[in-house]
Every structure is written in structure tokens, then in C-alpha cells.
Amino acid sequence: DNCAGCHALSEADANGQLGPEIDGAGLSVDRVHDQIENGGGSMPAFKDRLSPEEIDQLAEFVSQASQS
Numbered sequence: 547d548n549c550a551g552c553h554a555l556s557e558a559d560a561n562g563q564l565g566p567e568i569d570g571a572g573l574s575v576d577r578v579h580d581q582i583e584n585g586g587g588s589m590p591a592f593k594d595r596l597s598p599e600e601i602d603q604l605a606e607f608v609s610q611a612s613q614s
Contacts, residue, residue, distance in 0.1 A: 549562070549608075550562055551564070552564040552565035552589070553565045553566065553567065553568050554567040554568065554569060555567075555568040555569055555608070555611055555612075556569050556611075557569075557607075557611035557614075558607075558611065564588075565588070565589060568608060568611065568612045569611075569612065569614065570612070570614065571612045572612055572613055573608065573609050573612040574609060575605050575606055575609040576605075577609075578604075578605040578608045578609045578612075579601060579602070579605035582596070582601050582604055582605055582608075583601055
């Protein structure tokens with residue numbers, strides 16, 4: 547149940563190969579938040595596994611990290 551198992555994101559030392567690479571994707575906070583909360587494609591929803599505050603923090607981090 548962790549992001550690194552599927553996604554590549556250098557800021558998080560993640561090199562998963564199943565999901566989309568996040569580096570350089572230029573994702574908005576809202577887009578990331580919605581994806582984490584509700585899932586989509588083969589990604590599960592995390593709204594029942596993470597608190598609203600955790601989702602907010604993670605979305606902000608992933609969005610910022612995706613800009614480079």
C-alpha cells in the first residue's frame with residue numbers, strides 16, 4: 547500500500563514500474579488529491595486508508611515534486 551511500489555518519483559526515492567512516472571508530469575494539487583482520494587485506472591482509492599490531512603499533505607508533496 548505504498549506509492550513507491552508502483553510509481554517512480556525521485557524526490558521520494560521511488561522507482562516503481564507499474565504506475566505512471568511522476569517526475570516531470572507537472573501535476574496540479576487538485577488532480578493529485580482527486581487521484582489519491584478516489585483512485586482511478588488500476589490505482590486504488592485511499593480515502594478510507596489515509597486521513598484528509600494526510601491526503602492533503604501527500605497531494606501537495608507529489609504535485610510539487612512532479613514539477614521537476
